[in-house]
Amino acid sequence: MTTWGFIGSGHIGSTVARLAVAAGHDVVMSNSRGPDTLAELVDGLGEHARAVTATQAAELGDVVVVTIPFKNYPQVPVAELAGKTVIDTMNYYAQRDGHFADLDADSVTSSELLQAHLPGSQVIKCFNNIYFQHLRDLPRPAGSADRSALSIAGDDAASKHRFAEVLNAIGYDAVDHGPLSEGWRMQPGTPAYGLMYAADEQDWAGGAQAADAAEVARRAAQAQRA
Numbered sequence: 001m002t003t004w005g006f007i008g009s010g011h012i013g014s015t016v017a018r019l020a021v022a023a024g025h026d027v028v029m030s031n032s033r034g035p036d037t038l039a040e041l042v043d044g045l046g047e048h049a050r051a052v053t054a055t056q057a058a059e060l061g062d063v064v065v066v067t068i069p070f071k072n073y074p075q076v077p078v079a080e081l082a083g084k085t086v087i088d089t090m091n092y093y094a095q096r097d098g099h100f101a102d103l104d105a106d107s108v109t110s111s112e113l114l115q116a117h118l119p120g121s122q123v124i125k126c127f128n129n130i131y132f133q134h135l136r137d138l139p140r141p142a143g144s145a146d147r148s149a150l151s152i153a154g155d156d157a158a159s160k161h162r163f164a165e166v167l168n169a170i171g172y173d174a175v176d177h178g179p180l181s182e183g184w185r186m187q188p189g190t191p192a193y194g195l196m197y198a199a200d201e202q203d204w205a206g207g208a209q210a211a212d213a214a215e216v217a218r219r220a221a222q223a224q225r226a
Contacts, residue, residue, distance in 0.1 A: 066090065151177055153179065
C-alpha cells in the first residue's frame with residue numbers, strides 16, 4: 001500500500017487523491033489554509049484519507065504530489081522530502097505567477113526549478129497536462145483497449161519506473177518523455193497540453209476521450225520550443 005501526500009488539494013490534487021483511494025491507497029491532504037478547511041473533502045474520500053499540514057504531508061507521504069500555484073514553489077518543504085519521489089503538477093502562467101526570467105527565456109523548465117529547490121528529492125512531472133474531469137473519467141484496468149496514458153518526465157530512471165507502476169495501479173499507462181529538461185513538451189500551449197483527452201477541444205468540460213501511449217507520444221513529439 002502506498003501513502004500519497006498532497007501539498008495542495010485543488011481540482012487536480014483531490015482528483016488524484018480519489019483515484020489513489022479507489023486503488024486502495026492512503027492519502028494525506030494539505031492546503032495553505034490548514035487541515036480544518038479540508039474536513040468535507042476528507043469525509044468524502046473516506047477512511048483512507050486524513051487532513052494534515054503541508055509539512056506533515058511531506059513527512060508522511062511515500063509519494064508526494066505538489067499541486068499549488070507555481071509562484072509558491074519556494075514554500076514547499078525541503079528536508080521532509082529528502083529521498084522521496086515528488087510529483088510536480090504545476091504549470092507556469094506569467095499572468096498569475098509573475099515573470100520568471102529563466103522560464104520566459106526557455107532556458108529552464110519549471111520542474112527543473114522545483115528540482116533545484118529539492119536537491120535531495122526525485123522530481124517527476126505528471127498530471128499537469130490533463131483536465132481534472134478527464135483525469136477523473138479516463139482510468140481503465142490494465143490491458144483495456146481504451147486505456148489512456150499520462151506523460152511523465154524526470155531525471156531519475158528508477159523513480160520514474162516505480163512511479164509508472166503507481167500510475168498503473170490508478171488506471172493509467174505512462175509515457176516517459178525523458179529528463180525534466182524535456183518537460184516543456186507538455187506545458188501549456190503545446191499539442192500535448194490537454195487537447196488529446198478532450199472529446200471537444202473547444203469545450204473541455206464537454207467530456208473525455210481516451211488517448212493511448214502512442215497518441216500521447218505523438219503529441220509530445222509535435223511540440224516546438226519558442
